[in-house]
Each structure stands twice: as structure tokens, then as C-alpha cells.
Amino acid sequence: MQMDERKRKILRAIVLDYIATAEPIGSRTIARKFDLGVSPATIRNEMADLEDLGFIEQPYTSAGRIPSDAGYRYFVDCLMDPQVLSEEEKETIERESTKRIHEIQEVISHTSRLLSELTNLTSLVLGPQKGKSTFGKMHFLPYQPGQVIMVIVKENGAIENHIIDVGENITVEDLQHVAGVFNQKMRGYSLGQVKRSLLHEIYGELSRQRQLIDNTMDMLREILSDNEEEERIYLGGTLNMLNQPEFRDLGKVKTLFKVFEENEPLKKLLHPHHEGLNVTIGGENTLKEFRDCSVISATYKVNGLTIGAVGVLGPTRMDYAKVIAIVDFMTRSLAEVLARGKPRGY
Amino acid sequence: MQMDERKRKILRAIVLDYIATAEPIGSRTIARKFDLGVSPATIRNEMADLEDLGFIEQPYTSAGRIPSDAGYRYFVDCLMDPQVLSEEEKETIERESTKRIHEIQEVISHTSRLLSELTNLTSLVLGPQKGKSTFGKMHFLPYQPGQVIMVIVKENGAIENHIIDVGENITVEDLQHVAGVFNQKMRGYSLGQVKRSLLHEIYGELSRQRQLIDNTMDMLREILSDNEEEERIYLGGTLNMLNQPEFRDLGKVKTLFKVFEENEPLKKLLHPHHEGLNVTIGGENTLKEFRDCSVISATYKVNGLTIGAVGVLGPTRMDYAKVIAIVDFMTRSLAEVLARGKPRGY
DNA sequence: TGTTAGCACTCTCCCTCGATGAGTGCTAAC
DNA sequence: GTTAGCACTCATCGAGGGAGAGTGCTAACA
Numbered sequence: 001m002q003m004d005e006r007k008r009k010i011l012r013a014i015v016l017d018y019i020a021t022a023e024p025i026g027s028r029t030i031a032r033k034f035d036l037g038v039s040p041a042t043i044r045n046e047m048a049d050l051e052d053l054g055f056i057e058q059p060y061t062s063a064g065r066i067p068s069d070a071g072y073r074y075f076v077d078c079l080m081d082p083q084v085l086s087e088e089e090k091e092t093i094e095r096e097s098t099k100r101i102h103e104i105q106e107v108i109s110h111t112s113r114l115l116s117e118l119t120n121l122t123s124l125v126l127g128p129q130k131g132k133s134t135f136g137k138m139h140f141l142p143y144q145p146g147q148v149i150m151v152i153v154k155e156n157g158a159i160e161n162h163i164i165d166v167g168e169n170i171t172v173e174d175l176q177h178v179a180g181v182f183n184q185k186m187r188g189y190s191l192g193q194v195k196r197s198l199l200h201e202i203y204g205e206l207s208r209q210r211q212l213i214d215n216t217m218d219m220l221r222e223i224l225s226d227n228e229e230e231e232r233i234y235l236g237g238t239l240n241m242l243n244q245p246e247f248r249d250l251g252k253v254k255t256l257f258k259v260f261e262e263n264e265p266l267k268k269l270l271h272p273h274h275e276g277l278n279v280t281i282g283g284e285n286t287l288k289e290f291r292d293c294s295v296i297s298a299t300y301k302v303n304g305l306t307i308g309a310v311g312v313l314g315p316t317r318m319d320y321a322k323v324i325a326i327v328d329f330m331t332r333s334l335a336e337v338l339a340r341g342k343p344r345g346y
Numbered sequence: 347m348q349m350d351e352r353k354r355k356i357l358r359a360i361v362l363d364y365i366a367t368a369e370p371i372g373s374r375t376i377a378r379k380f381d382l383g384v385s386p387a388t389i390r391n392e393m394a395d396l397e398d399l400g401f402i403e404q405p406y407t408s409a410g411r412i413p414s415d416a417g418y419r420y421f422v423d424c425l426m427d428p429q430v431l432s433e434e435e436k437e438t439i440e441r442e443s444t445k446r447i448h449e450i451q452e453v454i455s456h457t458s459r460l461l462s463e464l465t466n467l468t469s470l471v472l473g474p475q476k477g478k479s480t481f482g483k484m485h486f487l488p489y490q491p492g493q494v495i496m497v498i499v500k501e502n503g504a505i506e507n508h509i510i511d512v513g514e515n516i517t518v519e520d521l522q523h524v525a526g527v528f529n530q531k532m533r534g535y536s537l538g539q540v541k542r543s544l545l546h547e548i549y550g551e552l553s554r555q556r557q558l559i560d561n562t563m564d565m566l567r568e569i570l571s572d573n574e575e576e577e578r579i580y581l582g583g584t585l586n587m588l589n590q591p592e593f594r595d596l597g598k599v600k601t602l603f604k605v606f607e608e609n610e611p612l613k614k615l616l617h618p619h620h621e622g623l624n625v626t627i628g629g630e631n632t633l634k635e636f637r638d639c640s641v642i643s644a645t646y647k648v649n650g651l652t653i654g655a656v657g658v659l660g661p662t663r664m665d666y667a668k669v670i671a672i673v674d675f676m677t678r679s680l681a682e683v684l685a686r687g688k689p690r691g692y
Numbered sequence: 693t694g695t696t697a698g699c700a701c702t703c704t705c706c707c708t709c710g711a712t713g714a715g716t717g718c719t720a721a722c
Numbered sequence: 723g724t725t726a727g728c729a730c731t732c733a734t735c736g737a738g739g740g741a742g743a744g745t746g747c748t749a750a751c752a
Contacts, residue, residue, distance in 0.1 A: 026744045041696050044745070062702045062744045141485050141497060149505055151487060151497060159495060161505050239607070242600050250596060254588050261585070372715045387725050390716070408715045408731045 001049055008079060009036055010046050011055055015067045015075040019317055022245045024064030069282035069316065072294070076279050076320050083321040085329055089118060097333045104128060108234050111310060111334055116237020118326050121314035122260075123236040124270050124297070128307040128338065135186040135220070140175040148175060150219060155188065162222075164215045174209055178216065181205050233266040246292055246315045259289045270297050270311045277328060282316040292316055296323045300331040302338045310334065347395055354425060355382055356392050357401055361413045361421040365663055368591045370410030415628035415662065418640070422625050422666050429667040431675055435464060443679045450474060454580050457656060457680055462583025464672050467660035468606075469582040470616050470643070474653040474684065481532040481566070486521040494521060496565060501534065508568075510561045520555055524562065527551050579612040592638055592661045605635045616643050616657045623674060628662040638662055642669045646677040648684045656680065 003011075013034040017025045027043040030036070036043065047065055050056045055071035058064075067075065085093075096110055108127045115123035134155045141149040146168050151161045166175075185202055199217075206213050238260055241247050247256065259265050265287055272278045277298040283291050290313075297311030310331060312323050349357075359380040363371045373389040376382070382389070393411055396402045401417035404410075413421065431439075442456055454473045461469035480501045487495040492514050497507045512521075531548055552559050584606055587593050593602065605611050611633055618624045623644040629637050636659075643657030656677060658669050 024744090028744075039696050040744095041698095042694085045695085048746080058745090060703060062746095063704075064744065139487050141487075141499075143499065143505075149497070149499070151495070151507065153487075153489065153495070159507050159509075161497065161507060163505075239600065239603055242596065242603070248596060250588065250594060250599070253596070253599070254585065257585055257588070370715090374715075385725050386715095387727095388723085391724090394717080404716090406732065408717095409733075410715065 001053060003053070003074075006036070006038070007046055007050060007053075009034075010043055011050055011067075011071060011074065012079040014047075014050075014056055014065055015071060015079070018066050019319055022317060024059055024066050026064035029064070067317075069284065072281045072316055072320070073284075076281070080321050083325045085325050089326070090329065092118070093329060093333050097337045107334070107337060109236075111330065112234045112236030115310060115312055115326065115330060116240055119312050119314070119318075119323050120237070120240050120243065121312050121318065121323065122238050122241055123234075124266060124295075124309075124311040124313060125234040125236070126231070126267070126270055126309045127234070128302070134188050134190045135182075137187070138179050138182045140179050142172075150216065152220070162219045164212075164219055166212050166215070170209065170212060174212070178206055178209055178212060182216070231267065232263055233270060235260055235266070241314075244315050246317065252292075255289055259287070265289070269295050269313065270309050272297055272299050272309060275299055275306060277324065277331075279320065279324070294318055294320075296320070296327045298327050298331045300335045300338075302335055307338075308334075347399060349399070349420075352382070352384070353392055353396060355380075356389055357396055357413075357417060357420065358425045360393075360396075360402055360411055361417060361425070364412050365665055368663055370405055370412050372410035375410070413663075415630065418627045418662055418666070419630075422627070426667050429671045431671050435672070436675065438464070439675060439679050443683045453680070453683060455582075457676065458580045458582035461656060461658055461672065461676060462586060465658050465660070465664075465669050466583070466586050466589065467658050467664065467669070468584050468587055469580075470612060470641075470655075470657040470659060471580040471582070472577070472613070472616050472655045473580070474648070480534050480536045481528075483533070484525050484528050486525050488518075496562065498566070508565045510558075510565055512558050512561070516555065516558060520558070524552055524555055524558060528562070577613065578609055579616060581606055581612070587660075590661050592663065598638075601635055605633070611635070615641050615659065616655050618643055618645050618655060621645055621652060623670065623677075625666065625670070640664055640666075642666070642673045644673050644677045646681045646684075648681055653684075 010030065013030050013036070014025055017030070017033065027040040027047060030043050031038070031040045047056065050071075051058070051065065055068055055074055056065040057068045059066060093114060096114055104127060108125050112123045112125045115125070136153040136155040138153075139151040141151060143149045143163055146165060147163050148166050148170075149161050150164050151159065153159050181202055185198055189198070203210075203213065238257065241256060242253065247253050268286060269280075269290065273280075277296070280295045280297070282294060285291060285293065285295065292315060293313055294316045295311050295313050296318075297309055299306045299309045301307065310327065312318075312327055314323070356376065359376050359382070360371055363369075363376070363379060373386040373393060376389050377384070377386045393402065396417075397404070397411065401414060401420055402411040403414045405412060439460060442460055450473060454471050458469045458471045461471070482499040482501040484499075485497040487497060489495045489509055492511060493509050494512050494516075495507050496510050497505065499505050527548055531544055535544075549556075549559065584603065587602060588599065593599050614632060615626075615636065619626075623642070626641045626643070628640060631637060631639065631641065638661060639659055640662045641657050641659050642664075643655055645652045645655045647653065656673060658664075658673055660669070
């Protein structure tokens with residue numbers, strides 16, 4: 001048995017209606033709502049075929065049909081009318097993206113909020129991967145007696161400062177000397193790359209300031225370690241899930257929200273199978289908690305380099321066309337923002 | 347009608363049982379579970395009195411009784427056995443608090459997590475109020491061509507850095523001069539306090555670096571404005587609410603979680619009526635969303651100065667004795683941690 | 693051969709009804 | 723003042739039945 005034009009039309013009708021109403025739909029209703037020019041009986045026959053093909057299923061005997069994961073997949077791949085955003089929506093996104101932005105955090109939280117507001121679903125945003133956390137330059141500034149501020153500029157432009165104890169009898173010259181040696185020896189290295197020999201050299205040149213060096217190295221270790229914290233995924237609009245009829249069950253809500261508190265599963269959800277836009281439907285998700293959910297995700301690039309991803313999580317019964325359009329537009333807008341005014345910190 | 351010893355015993359039994367089971371309790375069950383030496387009928391009479399006094403109520407005719415807000419209040423004020431934490435619990439808290447802590451953020455998130463884990467309720471933590479954000483000292487460091495890093499040390503010890511554009515033709519001497527003037531004129535002032543005359547002076551002395559001054563002032567305005575962001579309340583264990591039978595209703599969950607997303611209502615919840623430990627029961631909360639909830643909150647001090655507050659939010663039917671003990675112990679532990687190794691940023 | 697009308701059948705949903713049981717308030721006896 | 727007895731109330735639960743939506747099958751039709 002093969003798909004023909006009429007079967008396609010009927011499948012399309014079923015998916016569209018189910019997305020809109022969340023109710024199983026029967027042959028009679030299809031005939032009434034969608035003008036297919038055939039009687040309910042004919043539609044019934046076709047529906048039996050579509051069920052054999054695995055595209056639709058019945059929650060129970062003599063209920064209407066609902067799309068299966070495969071049905072949604074076929075719909076997304078072959079049946080869906082690509083949608084363009086309304087001017088209003090485009091404007092909302094662009095208005096946000098023209099705001100001046102200082103910190104990468106702000107970009108992420110804006111994006112996340114916008115995505116969830118526009119889709120009424122939950123948004124996932126993976127910020128730009130930090131550039132390699134390699135040592136750029138170091139400065140010391142006076143702070144309290146016995147303490148100095150160590151300012152580290154990484155090669156990716158991020159700046160961090162920490163206070164370190166130096167003891168009372170360190171002079172400004174000592175500090176300048178230490179900073180000078182570090183700046184000369186360590187530029188471009190991450191801490192993992194600092195070889196023993198290099199350490200040796202540093203300790204050799206700075207034997208007098210032993211304790212200062214130790215403290216400095218401790219801090220550097222912390223700052224330059226590729227902190228996995230950075231890969232945190234930002235969630236937005238989790239409460240929107242509560243509005244979905246498929247989450248009327250408190251147990252489901254609980255397991256879902258529990259997963260939201262962890263980072264790893266979300267990362268898995270967002271990590272793309274390939275570059276560009278991904279649609280993952282229901283059981284295609286590896287995690288069983290999300291077998292009723294779909295994810296539309298997309299990576300974004302700056303200067304031809306993929307640096308992050310955004311996504312939208314919703315029930316399998318989501319408005320794919322619309323969400324895809326939003327995610328697509330959003331990644332473009334985001335890439336633009338990042339390319340234009342490179343915010344600090346990545 | 348007055349409370350007597352037997353009425354007190356019965357009220358205590360009702361509250362204790364309802365806290366444990368979340369089920370209305372009847373005279374027969376009280377007689378069976380609690381050995382009061384009187385028959386159910388006697389208890390019934392007393393319960394009628396307690397209802398007249400407003401301490402208990404019936405969800406519907408011929409159901410058992412449950413404590414009213416006033417009943418809980420009487421219980422907390424007069425009937426409750428103060429509880430001491432188990433050694434195990436004390437140890438858990440103290441183990442956490444001996445960890446070395448760098449950032450105030452970490453202290454807050456630890457506290458929040460611990461509180462919600464120990465109580466199985468939702469925790470609220472208001473971090474130490476930042477000290478006055480007055481200008482301490484300023485440094486400039488080289489960054490990119492045309493940009494410098496401005497490092498601001500506030501008088502409360504917090505350090506922030508920002509990048510500002512300076513144009514190509516600024517020399518190191520110019521920068522030093524600017525920093526010098528600011529350091530001399532502005533120490534100890536918050537931005538609101540910078541008088542026109544002072545600004546005048548600064549502009550007068552630095553007329554050559556007009557643009558740099560403008561940019562610097564912009565940044566300072568941002569950094570020194572008493573950012574209300576700082577007063578954010580940290581929530582922990584919000585999901586614990588889902589385990590409470592009183593939130594089996596999805597509608598309630600939704601409104602509750604919606605409030606959780608805002609800051610102002612939570613602040614109101616936590617802001618103490620008086621120093622030390624506060625118990626706010628049900629309708630005593632001003633917000634209607636929390637009329638089924640109670641809050642145990644407490645302020646904490648460092649050097650005799652109240653600097654923040656923690657709290658636990660749960661259904662009115664919570665184990666007051668235990669939660670009070672935990673919150674109390676926690677604030678002490680927190681004060682200790684903060685007094686010992688003063689983390690940066692407040 | 694594909695399409696359609698008719699029809700019996702199935703299954704959920706919702707309402708009603710009665711039994712059950714917990715708990716009460718009242719009364720009268722102790 | 724306390725207690726036993728009793729009639730009464732009301733939520734909960736399960737069974738039963740009607741309504742309604744939808745199906746699959748069959749036979750007639752183009």
C-alpha cells in the first residue's frame with residue numbers, strides 16, 4: 001500500500017485538527033471540517049489504510065484517530081506548509097535584538113524568554129561556547145593590606161578578578177615582576193597545557209615570591225579550568241507546559257519538572273544530529289521522559305562557526321510549522337546580534 | 347468559654363494528627379490514637395467548643411475536624427513541643443557550612459538547597475544586603491586598542507570590571523590622570539550623592555578627556571546604582587510543593603508557580619515583622635495566593651547587624667516544630683559562616 | 693473498481709442511584 | 723460532668739444505564 005494524494009490530504013487534516021484541538025478526530029468530522037469532496041465512509045477506508053501504514057492510531061476502539069510519531073514525522077517532512085512569521089512577530093524579535101547588549105547572559109535570557117513567549121512552549125538555549133579559556137594577560141591591583149586584586153584577561157576577551165593573599169612584605173615591584181613573567185610565559189596556554197617545564201621556568205624565575213606564585217597558580221587553575229558550568233542550558237517558560245492538556249496529569253508534570261532541574265538530559269535534548277534545524281519527534285528522543293514531547297532545535301553560527309543552539313520543547317502535538325519558523329528566525333537574529341556587537345564573555 | 351487543659355490536649359492532638367496525615371480527624375480516632383482517658387463523646391463536646399472558639403473547623407458536615415489558621419497559631423504559640431534537630435541533621439548542616447566558600451552566591455545556593463532538602467518544602471533565601479555601593483577606588487587597565495578595562499573597587503569590597511571605549515588617542519598618562527581625579531574626588535560617594543558641584547570639579551579638571559569622562563560616568567552610574575537585582579530572592583525545592591496533597595490540584599500549582607517567578611511577592615513573604623524568627627500562618631499572609639501556606643522565616647546577623655533572611659514556605663499543615671528548629675539552626679550556622687570567612691560581594 | 697449509504701456494534705463519558713462508613717449532635721442515663 | 727445510644731448527614735465508591743461519537747462491514751450504486 002502506498003501513500004496517494006488523498007491519503008496525504010486526510011493525514012494532513014488529521015494532524016492539523018489534532019494540533020488545534022487535542023481531540024481524536026473521526027471520519028465524519030474530517031468530512032465536515034475539511035472539504036475533501038468525499039464521504040465519511042471513504043475517509044474511513046483511507047483512515048484504516050493510514051492506520052495500517054502506522055501514521056495514525058486509535059486511543060481505543062471507536063474513538064477518533066490521532067497522529068502517531070510516524071504520522072507527525074511524515075507531516076513535518078512532506079505535508080506541512082512552511083509558515084512565515086507575521087510582521088508583528090518579526091518586529092517583536094527584531095526590536096529585542098536591536099537593544100544594546102553588554103553581557104552574554106543577557107542575550108541568552110532574552111532569547112529564552114522570547115522563544116517561550118512566542119511559542120507558548122518551553123525554550124532551551126545553549127549559549128555560545130566560550131572560546132578557549134586560555135591565558136591572555138594578568139594584572140595586579142592594590143586592594144587591602146596583604147591582599148591584591150588579580151585581574152585575568154583571557155584570550156577570548158573575558159575578564160575575571162579574584163583576590164589573593166600575598167602577605168605584607170610584597171612590593172609593587174615584586175608584583176609587577178610576577179605579572180611580567182606570567183604574561184611572558186603563559187600567553188595562549190590553558191592550564192592543562194602548562195607543561196612541567198614551563199612551571200619550572202616560572203618557579204625558577206620567581207623563587208623569591210614562592211607563596212604568591214602558589215596562590216596565583218591556585219586561582220588560575222580555577223579560572224582557566226574549562227568549567228562545565230559554562231555549558232549550562234537556560235530554560236524559559238517551563239510553566240507553559242502546564243497549559244498543555246497532555247500535562248493535566250500531576251505525575252507527568254512532576255517527572256518532567258524533575259528532569260528540568262538537571263542539565264545533562266537537557267543537553268542531550270538540544271544536541272543536534274546535524275547542523276541547522278532539527279526536529280525530534282516523540283519517541284525519537286532517547287529519554288523516556290520526553291517520549292510525549294518534540295523538540296525543534298537549531299544551531300547558530302557566527303563567522304561560519306557553530307557556537308551554540310536554541311530549541312523549543314513541547315508536546316508532540318505542537319504547531320510544527322509555526323515553531324519551526326520562529327526557531328529559524330530566532331537563530332538568524334541571534335547570530336546577527338552576536339556577530340554585530342560581540343558581548344563579553346565568550 | 348475558656349481553654350482548659352483538656353481542650354489544649356485535644357487541640358494539640360488534632361493539629362499533630364492532621365500534620366501527619368492531612369486527613370480530617372474525628373472524635374473516635376482521637377480517642378483511639380491519643381490516650382486522653384475520656385470517651386469519644388466527651389471529646390466531641392470539647393471539639394464543639396473548640397470549633398466555637400475558632401480553633402478547628404469542619405470541611406463539611408459530618409467530616410472530621412481540621413485546624414483553622416487560629417488553631418495553628420495557638421498550637422505554635424502555646425502547645426508545640428520545641429524540637430531539637432537530630433545529630434545527623436546538625437551534622438549535615440555543619441558539614442556544609444565548613445566547606446570553603448569563595449562567593450556569596452555559593453553560600454546562598456547551598457543554604458537554599460539544604461533548607462529545602464531538610465524540610466521537604468520550598469526554601470526562600472535573601473542574601474546579605476550589599477553594603478552601601480559607594481565608590482572606593484578606580485583603576486584602568488589596557489585591553490584592546492581603543493578600549494580599556496575599568497576596574498571599580500567599591501567600599502564594601504566588591505569588585506567589578508567593565509570595558510569602556512576611549513578612542514585611539516588616549517595615553518596612559520591621561521588614564522592615570524582621570525583615575526587619579528576620580529579617586530580623589532569620589533571616594534565614599536554613591537552616585538546619588540555626587541553633587542553638581544563635584545561633577546563640575548571633575549569636568550573642570552579633566553576637560554581634555556571629555557568623552558572618556560562621559561563613558562566613565564555612564565558606567566559608574568550603572569555600577570553604583572543600588573541595583574534592585576541584588577535583592578533577588580533565591581528559591582529552592584519548589585518541586586517539593588508538588589508532593590504536598592494540598593497541591594494535588596493543577597490550578598493551584600499553576601498560580602503558585604506563577605508567583606514563584608516574580609520577586610516582589612516573595613520578598614513580601616520573607617520580610618520579617620520583627621527581628622529573629624517569624625511564623626506567618628495561612629491567612630496572615632497578605633497575598634491571597636498564599637492563604638493556604640505558612641512561612642517560617644528568620645533574619646540573620648553578622649556583627650550584630652541584620653543582613654539577610656531565610657525562610658521556608660509550605661502548606662499551613664506543616665511540621666512547625668521541626669521546621670522552626672531547622673530554620674533556627676540554619677540561620678545560626680549561616681551567620682557563623684559569614685562572620686568567619688567573609689565572602690566577597692556584600 | 694472505487695464510492696457511498698446503512699447499520700450493528702463498541703467503547704468512553706457522564707449521570708444516577710444506592711450502599712457504605714465515618715463522623716456528628718442530641719438525649720438520656722450514669 | 724461523663725458516657726452510651728441513636729438518628730442523621732454527607733462524601734466516597736462502584737454498579738448500571740443512556741447518550742454520543744466513531745468504527746467496520748456489507749451491499750448497493752456509478
